[in-house]
Amino acid sequence: MEQVDVIVVGGGPAGLSAAYGLAAAGLEVMVLERGDYPGAKNVTGGRLYTGLIRDLYPELWEEAPFERAVTRELISMLADGRMATFEIAAQEFGGERPQSHTVVRARLDQYLAEKAGEAGAMVIPKMKVDELLTEPASTGRGRVIGIRAGEDEIGARVVVVAEGVLGLLATEAGLRERPAPPDTALGYKEVIELPAGVIEDRWHLAPGEGAAQLFLGSLTKGIMGGGFLYTNAESISLGLVLGMEQLRSRNDELESWQLLDEFKANPAVAPLLKGGETVEYSAHAVAEGGIAKMPPLLGDGYLLVGDAAGLSLNALITVRGMDFAIASGYHAAQAVTAALADDDTSAAGLVSYERRLRESFVLKDMQTAAAVPSLLENPRLFTHYPDAVTELMRDLFTIGPGPADKLFSTGFRGVRKRFMDLATVKDLLSFRRI
Amino acid sequence: MSETPETTEDGAVAETTGDSSVAGTTEERSPPASATDDGTAPKAMAVDAKLGLDVFKLDSEPHIEIDHDVCRTKCVKKVCLTVCPADLYELNDEGDIVVNWEGCLECGTCLLCCEPKALSWKYPRGEYGVQYRMS
Numbered sequence: 142m143e144q145v146d147v148i149v150v151g152g153g154p155a156g157l158s159a160a161y162g163l164a165a166a167g168l169e170v171m172v173l174e175r176g177d178y179p180g181a182k183n184v185t186g187g188r189l190y191t192g193l194i195r196d197l198y199p200e201l202w203e204e205a206p207f208e209r210a211v212t213r214e215l216i217s218m219l220a221d222g223r224m225a226t227f228e229i230a231a232q233e234f235g236g237e238r239p240q241s242h243t244v245v246r247a248r249l250d251q252y253l254a255e256k257a258g259e260a261g262a263m264v265i266p267k268m269k270v271d272e273l274l275t276e277p278a279s280t281g282r283g284r285v286i287g288i289r290a291g292e293d294e295i296g297a298r299v300v301v302v303a304e305g306v307l308g309l310l311a312t313e314a315g316l317r318e319r320p321a322p323p324d325t326a327l328g329y330k331e332v333i334e335l336p337a338g339v340i341e342d343r344w345h346l347a348p349g350e351g352a353a354q355l356f357l358g359s360l361t362k363g364i365m366g367g368g369f370l371y372t373n374a375e376s377i378s379l380g381l382v383l384g385m386e387q388l389r390s391r392n393d394e395l396e397s398w399q400l401l402d403e404f405k406a407n408p409a410v411a412p413l414l415k416g417g418e419t420v421e422y423s424a425h426a427v428a429e430g431g432i433a434k435m436p437p438l439l440g441d442g443y444l445l446v447g448d449a450a451g452l453s454l455n456a457l458i459t460v461r462g463m464d465f466a467i468a469s470g471y472h473a474a475q476a477v478t479a480a481l482a483d484d485d486t487s488a489a490g491l492v493s494y495e496r497r498l499r500e501s502f503v504l505k506d507m508q509t510a511a512a513v514p515s516l517l518e519n520p521r522l523f524t525h526y527p528d529a530v531t532e533l534m535r536d537l538f539t540i541g542p543g544p545a546d547k548l549f550s551t552g553f554r555g556v557r558k559r560f561m562d563l564a565t566v567k568d569l570l571s572f573r574r575i
Numbered sequence: 576m577s578e579t580p581e582t583t584e585d586g587a588v589a590e591t592t593g594d595s596s597v598a599g600t601t602e603e604r605s606p607p608a609s610a611t612d613d614g615t616a617p618k619a620m621a622v623d624a625k626l627g628l629d630v631f632k633l634d635s636e637p638h639i640e641i642d643h644d645v646c647r648t649k650c651v652k653k654v655c656l657t658v659c660p661a662d663l664y665e666l667n668d669e670g671d672i673v674v675n676w677e678g679c680l681e682c683g684t685c686l687l688c689c690e691p692k693a694l695s696w697k698y699p700r701g702e703y704g705v706q707y708r709m710s
Contacts, residue, residue, distance in 0.1 A: 175698055177632070181706040182681060182698075245709050267702035290701070307683040309697065320687065327684045329660040331625065332709045376709065389654040389688040396657045397684075398622045422625035423710035424660040424682035 145169045147477060148288055148297035149262075150270045150310065152179035153246075155447025155466035155473075156303030157253035157264070161198065162474025163301075164262035168481065171297075172254070172262055173290060175269035180250030183305075184425035186328060187371025187378035188353055189249070190464040192240040193502050197471040201256055206248040208373035209351025210239035213344060216458060217409070218527035219358035224409035225527075225534040226354075235350060243351045243371045243378070244463070245332075273300060273314040273443070282316050284441035284487075299442055299477050299486050303470070306426045306448040308436070316443065317436030320451070322385040324430030324514070326366060327397060330380025331405075332373075333417035340372050343413060355458060358527030360404045362395065364388055365517050368404050369460075370413065379405065379414065382427060382455070384517070427462070428453045431514040432507040438498065439491045444473045452503060456510050456575070457517065465503045472497040512574035521568060529559035622662045626678040634703035639676045639685070640695040646672050649691035658688045680705055 147163050149156040152174030163170045176182040188211060195202055212235040217226040234240050254264045270290050275283030287296035304310050312319045337348070344352035356368030365384030370377055381401055388397060404410060428434075428451045435451040438444065446452075447466035454461045476494035480486050498504045516522075533555035537548065546554075559565075655664040655672060660682065663675045674685075681704055686696040698704065 175701045177702055177706045181708075182704075184682075184707060184710040247708050247710065269698060269701035307686070322687050325687055327658070327660060327682060329680070329682070330710065373709075378710070385658075385684065385687055388684075389658050389690075391657070394657065396662060398660045398662050401660075402621055419625065419628060421628055421707065421709050422622075422661075422680070423629070423705075423707050424680040424684070426683045426687060 142287060142294050142296040144287075144296040144298075145171050146297065146481060147171070147299050147301060148173065148295060149301040149303055150273075150288060151303035151305060151447075151449070152176070152254055152264060152266065153183050153250055153303060153305065153447060153466065154253060154463050155449070155452075155470040156301060157250065157257045158198070158467045158470025159301045159303065159446055159473040159477075160257040160262040160264070160470075161201070161253070161260050162471055163477060164257060164260035166474065166478040167261075168478065170257075170262040171295070172257065172264040173268045173270050173288070174254075174264065174266045176266060178247070178251055178266050179254040179264065180247035181266075183246040183250055184328065184330070184423045185244060185246050185378075185463060186330065186369045186380060186382070186460060187243050187373070188241050188460070189244045190241045190459075190461055192238060194464050194467045194471075195238060197468060201253075204252075206252050207242035207244055209243045209346070209349060210235050211241045211243060211353045211371075212239070212350040213346065213352040215352060215354040217354060217356045218530050219356055219360050219407060219409065220528040220531045221359065222408060223531035223535055224407075225531045230345070241353070243353070243373050245373055245376075270304070270310060273302070273310050273316070275314050278441045282437070282440045283314060285314070285316075285443035297442075298481060299444070299491070301470075301473055301477065302443055302445045302449050303447050303466075304449045306428045306451075306453075308449055311436070311445060311449065316440060317445070320426075320428060320430065320434070322389055323518075324428065324434045324451075325385040326382050326427040326429045326455070327385055327388060327424065328380060328382045328427045329397070329401065329422075329424035330369070330378050331401065331419045332376050332378055332421040332423070333414055333419050334376045335417045337375050339416065340375070340377065344372055346372070355460075356404070356410070357523060358531070359524075360407065361400065361523055363520055363524050364391070365520070365523060367523070368410075376420065377414075377417065382460075384429070385426070427455070429455050429514060429517075432504065432511050433514070435507075438495045439488055441487045444477065444491060444494050446470050446473050452507070454507055454510055454513070455517065456513050457522075461506075465507075468501055468503050469498060472501060472503075510575065516571055516575055519568065519571070521564065525559075525564075529555075533559065623678075626661055629680075630706045630708060631677065632703045632706060633677055634699050637674075637676045638697050638699040638704070639674050639679065641672055641674060642693045642695065643671055645691050645693040650689075650693060652690070654688050654690075655685045655694075658684050660684065
């Protein structure tokens with residue numbers, strides 16, 4: 142069996158960040174990617190939080206193909222033909238080191254692959270890994286010794302598993318359990334082309350600046366989740382994220398794909414899309430189990446990185462995954478480089494990977510948000526509150542036929558009617574955990 | 576539907592086994608339209624039209640297979656009919672579930688949602704299946 146230092150399974154941001162670091166350290170690295178090119182199988186909602194990863198591989202980001210630096214954040218609540226939007230445009234989000242950028246994965250992933258290649262990694266597309274080769278090990282989980290792709294077997298001292306959220310290979314090899322519906326969501330979107338000038342006018346942006354708009358409320362019909370809109374250079378990504386368990390346990394005939402069409406047709410949303418042409422339709426599962434549902438991050442001869450390790454975080458108004466993926470790839474590269482130098486690729490030799498993640502923003506932030514997944518199961522977040530907020534806002538802005546009430550009375554009546562009840566108090570108490 | 580009407584009429588999709596006239600090619604083409612696409616269901620047209628925008632490389636063999644014994648005997652709810660964002664699952668005349676795997680977006684939603692585990696689901700072979708260009 143042919144043998145290399147490290148095989149990386151999957152050419153997304155996690156795998157390619159690992160490969161870049163490993164190749165830069167002089168190791169022999171092979172990245173196997175099943176798509177026609179890196180990014181061909183990959184989908185993002187649309188935003189990479191670049192602020193924290195910028196320091197990991199500083200030289201990587203200068204020329205990275207980002208779409209727009211997000212300087213405008215909007216949260217919109219939808220209910221019964223009403224939309225209430227909270228918007229913040231802040232200089233701090235942009236500037237020299239923007240906090241986040243919109244991205245298109247086919248461009249970003251190919252760029253990272255190119256950089257990994259320049260550093261010396263072999264990035265091989267159109268190559269699907271069919272099996273992680275294991276031999277029995279003392280941990281109970283097997284020792285990973287290489288991969289099989291079709292008839293070909295390739296050995297590696299370490300396999301970095303960057304296979305994505307479904308975790309098919311690691312599950313098959315007994316290294317983890319398949320993600321369960323309550324711990325996953327379905328994300329799907331359309332990419333809709335619009336001229337750059339139209340995007341800038343419509344979202345009040347300077348050239349190069351972007352907006353991120355999230356939508357909560359009636360659009361998901363009570364299902365945990367929401368809508369998103371990210372402005373790319375000359376297109377927008379418009380889609381939905383729906384909790385998998387709630388999606389599948391509905392008792393009506395509602396079909397998932399219809400919700401996106403209804404979202405697009407919403408009278409408050411349709412004008413945002415005017416003149417746009419849909420050019421791609423894509424879907425992907427999302428890991429939403431949080432830190433409690435992470436599989437074991439490493440074992441003898443292998444590490445899990447990125448989505449394959451369950452590293453993603455839906456904190457309702459910030460949704461992260463790719464920054465964790467890139468950071469986990471970085472730390473995997475450091476840990477594997479040290480383990481190979483010490484000639485110990487057992488779980489004990491690789492354990493610095495987990496320690497590094499725990500000391501980094503990746504697991505710190507996931508730990509901080511540990512209670513979020515259970516709170517998101519509260520359906521009132523997606524029904525009652527968007528309803529109540531939009532109703533209150535409507536009342537404040539309504540001029541009725543009768544004598545107008547005092548502003549304070551209108552507001553207080555709305556608050557008392559929709560927010561001063563036991564259920565809301567209980568929700569408030571639970572929100573203290575986030 | 577978009578540029579490739581020839582693939583919308585080959586009838587391959589009522590069978591899950593694919594069709595030799597489109598199989599085994601590495602040519603890029605849109606997937607066939609759904610077998611229910613009789614022009615009377617504008618919403619069904621919509622999702623087919625969206626899939627028509629995507630680039631697919633069709634493999635000669637399906638990457639999703641249904642264990643019909645399990646599907647018939649263990650599953651009441653048939654969530655596959657509603658959860659798939661590409662609307663690829665349908666009931667055939669015999670009352671069996673069939674999947675038009677050619678238009679699969681490879682999200683894995685059906686795999687995660689199918690409770691009785693009636694699906695054998697793997698990714699298409701290397702270089703086959705959907706190839707996203709701007710997602």
